[in-house]
Amino acid sequence: MLMAPENKTKYAILGLLMTKPMSGYDIKKKIDDKLSFFWHENYGHLYPMLAKLDKEKLVKKEIVSEERRLDRKVYKITDKGKKEFAKWLPRPHEFAKFRSELLLKVFFGVNAEPEITIGFLNREKEFHENLLETYDSIEKEINKTNYSKKYKLFWLIALLNGKFYSNSQILWCNDSIKKIRKLTDADRFS
Amino acid sequence: MLMAPENKTKYAILGLLMTKPMSGYDIKKKIDDKLSFFWHENYGHLYPMLAKLDKEKLVKKEIVSEERRLDRKVYKITDKGKKEFAKWLPRPHEFAKFRSELLLKVFFGVNAEPEITIGFLNREKEFHENLLETYDSIEKEINKTNYSKKYKLFWLIALLNGKFYSNSQILWCNDSIKKIRKLTDADRFS
DNA sequence: GCCAACATGTAATGAGTTACATGATTAG
């Protein structure tokens, strides 16, 4: 038997539908707005998955017609879907398998001019500085919403993960640039 | 034209072959030993890719027979391969697209008992504590080798990325557990 | 009139994992 790796998209969808019924478009938007710092989906995966979940009776499709608006396909989680989600939620998470092109280039940096690697590090640093700004604005937004205390806390905790991460990466970039400069300076005067 | 996302495995292989010719088995081992904290490959992807690179003349396959040893297929990077690698190396890196099942479960933690989420956080913390131990032993190993100063530095920098990351994740886990406990305590006495 | 946002999907392709398949050599 071929054991497929678990389809996480399924649970991302079911989890979001736990709050309220949504269309594929709504789900995509919610992920981009709220979860983008640790999750992403694209339509080419999302729409076929919704159709599959509907077929499996984990969600129920309903066509919603509203005035001055295109017909939307709104998906509601079923009892079966809720059970499936509740079964997944307490299961231990898989540890993230990390693959970083930056670190590959850094590791192979021995084959390039040091300034090339320093350039990557500055690029990465800037990327995380921008992220930190985004995190701050999302944090303010979380506080403004009127979700429950509990909902806000878990959202905040997930967000803070990104903040801790970006901060650590900025420190690492600075530290690494310093180390490379020290090496090249030593080379120059030897 | 369908633009395929860049095949990074290709460059991981070419980069490793820059140091010396190796077999598929050697490459897998080197990745597991040295790069596992930011890169991974499996045979099912690696062997077909080596065959492809050979067909594209980026590497040259040679059968090496040694006494008391099975015949090995050793791959050597060609001039064309070196050029291809040199073209990739200075190109700006793609920012890592991050997908974390842990954060998905944390975000949806609002639907579970707080102790479930705290369990995940403790599990993640332990994972990173173990990683930190591994990093320390690799760091000692790096210092013991007689690679060039430059080679060691870039290896160390890549390794330190993991250290910075794991440290930040441990802090985040502790912080998050504290926040969740504070919420549940407040609930209990209200 | 035009652009952004709303709205839904399919086709083609490539990336990556797991299971299957086989066998030699070496250290305990």
Added chain:
DNA sequence: CTAATCATGTAACTCATTACATGTTGGC
């Protein structure tokens, strides 16, 4: 003798991305 390590691969499959395809609604 037996387990770990050496050694190479294929088949089946799922996951995920990108490009293609189409059309509406609302604000400036």
